[in-house]
Amino acid sequence: MFRWFETRLNPYPTEVPDTPPKGLFPFLWHYSKPAAPWLILMSVVAAAVAFAEVYLFQFLGDIVNWLSTADRETFLADEGWHLFFMGALVLVGLPLLTAFSSLLIHQALMPNLPMIGRWQMHRYVLRHSMNFYANEFAGRVSQKVMQTSLAVRETVMKTLDMFVYVVSYFGSMIFVVAAADGRLVIPLLVWLVIYGILLWYFIPRLRRISAEQADARSLMTGRVVDSYTNIATVKLFSHAGREEQFSKEGMDGFLDTVYRQMRRVTQFQILVYINNAIALFSVAALAIHFWMQDTITVGAIALTLGLVMRIGGMSQWIMWEVTGLFENIGTVYDGMAMMTKKHELTDVENAPALTVKKGEIVYDDISFHYGKKGGVIEGLSLTIKPGEKVGLVGRSGAGKTTMMNLLLRFFDLESGRITIDGQDVSKVAQDSLRENIGVVTQDTSLLHRSIRDNIAYSRPGASDEQVIAAAKRANAWEFIQGLSDMHGRTGLEAHVGERGVKLSGGQRQRIAIARVFLKDAPILVLDEATSALDSEVEAAIQESLFGLMEGKTVIAIAHRLSTLTEMDRLVVLDKGEIVEVGTHEELANGHGIYADLWRRQSGGFLGGDEDLIADTAAE
Structure with a gap:
């Protein structure tokens, strides 16, 4: 039985995730659509439970009236079918409805609905560009994926379950009380209006605080995770105390939103309780007054007072549900800001897969500046023949790693194009592009x-x-x-x-x-591939690396120039432009930048020039 309900929803939709819409309700629908039939069924069951519970109070009033006037000798004969029906409702109907509702909520929806969102969000975020991840904490991204998917579930299910149940309950309650004695409806309507005003006042304020709280929680988590991720650096510089302060600032920001939220909740709770107390007192006073005038039955009094006491407790429940609901809505709004960002790098429609038969690479008049003024690469052209092994040389910031990133299409060109065997890398499927390029980077993760x-x-x-x-x-x-x-x-x-x-x-x-x-892969990119190896190990695998290069088009970047001496051709870059091209012997015997770098080498590395210490990330 449990397994049947658990398998009603597929938690891993196969559709390729697209950019979710920005509005709250379209965003919620985007991730809840696969569960729509079961959410509707949940609402129908909630309405049925609400009607049944109100009918029980009406039956309570009927029993009081029957016991006040009925003849004990004929009571069962007169009211037996009513008693049998209510017994069946209490012993069979409501338990079955409640069991079905519980199975529907706890087996079908609660596990699977957030996983549908989590799965789609994760797949969508994975396809963001490198630039997206450069601007976000990894912990913050993961936190938003986890939080937002849960918040979508809570928002959708609480809204449907609570809204349908409450509307059904209050609607049927007003109808039943009006049928018993219409005069007692007046204080209930006054209570309802005041309660609505309180919700109208507090809900928007709680929603704003909840949105701030969700963002503060993500920031706090991001700071904590950042400390753990970079623990080696923290230990190296003995900055545990500094990291404590850094995290504490994030925690203080989060705690401030909690304090402000709880103040509003306390104000709301006090006013709701006062409103409930006034409603109960008013209904009881009117009922006693009407009874003294002999214009109301005892059953009507029992029915009405029972419902008033019930809605008093329910209003407290609604208050907490609404508080939780808008906390989740705040989380959804916070997550929407990230989840609705469009992918910067997308495949063209029906992009073909890259096919590499020869491995020729052509940089055709390319320009790229990372969105800045002034050139990183400006009007660069370079052709690398099939099977050719080319070394890229230059000081830090010259554009070497940028050329690798552009070949892999981690960024899109501002002008020009890059082709592999005549195929524009921006027009082929990204996965197929990277499947055909083997890369070893300096920062191995x-x-x-x-x-x-x-x-x-x-x-x-x-x-x-x-x-x-x-x-x-x-x-x-x-x-x-x-x-x-x-x-x-x-x-x-x-x-x-x-x-x-x-x-x-x-x-x-x-x-x-x-x-x-x-x-x-047929194309090989080595970006400081042996920089972390000592000389003995490097020498041991150098022969294997050359074996790996056989039959492949190779682009090698290295500050250790001795590793490039066997390249077919060296290309020297300076400020994003090609300034020298030739073999190692030709360039080392010349009078250009390469010859200067070669002479400055100390222990096989570039040295002796302050310009060489620039951050390679600037590339």
């Missing part, structure tokens, strides 16, 4: 998974034999065999920690190189 998963990430489904062969070629198999983690997993099964923190820089680099060996 591993997934917090097993060694096997990290190496096989470039070729899912690769056998252990293929993974081990790639690890051996990258000179990594020896240290892999000696690895173990805190759960006792060893070798290929050992987990590497977040971003590979359990491994040394050189070990991480060798895993990354093994990953590219296994991928065996």
Whole structure:
């Protein structure tokens, strides 16, 4: 039974996620649409429960009247069918309705509805550009995905369940009381108007505070996660105290919104209670007055007072539900600001897959400035022949890494185009583009998974034999065999920690190189691929790297110029322009920038010039 309800909704829709709409209700509908039939059914059941509960109070009034006037000898004969019907409603009808409602809410909707949103949001966010992630805390992004998906569920389900139940309950209550004695409806209507005014006043204020609170919570979480993610830097500079203060500022901002929210809640609660007390007193006083005049039955008094006491408790429940509802609405609004951002880099409609038969790369009069004034790259043209191995040389900020990022289409060009075998990289599917390019970067980041998963990430489904062969070629198999983690997993099964923190820089680099060996793409980009390796290890895998380059088009970036001496051609960049082209011997014997850099080398690295210490991120 449980499993049947749990499988009514598919928590992982297969449709490619598109940009959600910006309005609150369209946004909620976007992520709730797959569950619409079950949400409607939930509302119908809630209305049925509300009608049944009000009818019970009417029956209570009838019983009081019957017991006041009925003959004990004929009571069962006269009212037996009424009693049987109410007994069936109490013992069978309401329990079945409640059980069905609970199964519907707790098995079908509560687990699956947020997962539908979480799945679609995660898939959409994954397809954002690198620029998007450069401007956001990773912790803040993940927090918004998790919070917003839950908030969508709570907003939709609370709104439907509470709204339908309350409207059905109050509507049927007014009808039943009016049928019993219309005069007692007047204080109830006055109570309802005052309660509506209180909701009208407090709800917008609670909503604004809730939106601020959701943003403050995301900021607080982002700051905490940022400290954990960069714990090595925190320890290196002995800044635990500074990080405490940094996090405390975020926590203070969040706590301030909580204080302001709770003040409003307390004010709301006090006024609601006073309104309830006045309503109960007024109805009781009127009922007693009418009874003394012998114009109302005892059953009508019992019915009305019972309903008034019930709605007094219900109004407190509504208050907390509304508070939670608008806290969730605030979270949804906060999440919408991120989730509705359009993808900066999208495939053209029906983009074909890239096919690489030769591997020719052409930079055709390209310009790119990262949105700034002044050039990073301006009017650059370069043709790399199929199978050619080209080294890019230049001081930091010259544009080397930018050329790699543009080839991978992490950014779109401002003008010009880049082609691979005549195919414009902006016109082919991005996944197919990157599938055909193997990359080893200077800043190697591993997934917090097993060694096997990290190496096989470039070729899912690769056998252990293929993974081990790639690890051996990258000179990594020896240290892999000696690895173990805190759960006792060893070798290929050992987990590497977040971003590979359990491994040394050189070990991480060798895993990354093994990953590219296994991928065996026709185009290879090496961005400081051996920078984290010591000279002995570098020498050990240099031969394997050259083996990997065979038959491939290669672009290599390195400050260690000795690693580029075997390239077919070196291209020297300066301020985004090509200033020299030639072999190592030709350029080293000349009088240009490369010859100057070569002479300045100390220990195989660029040195002796303050300009060389610029941040490579500026590229």
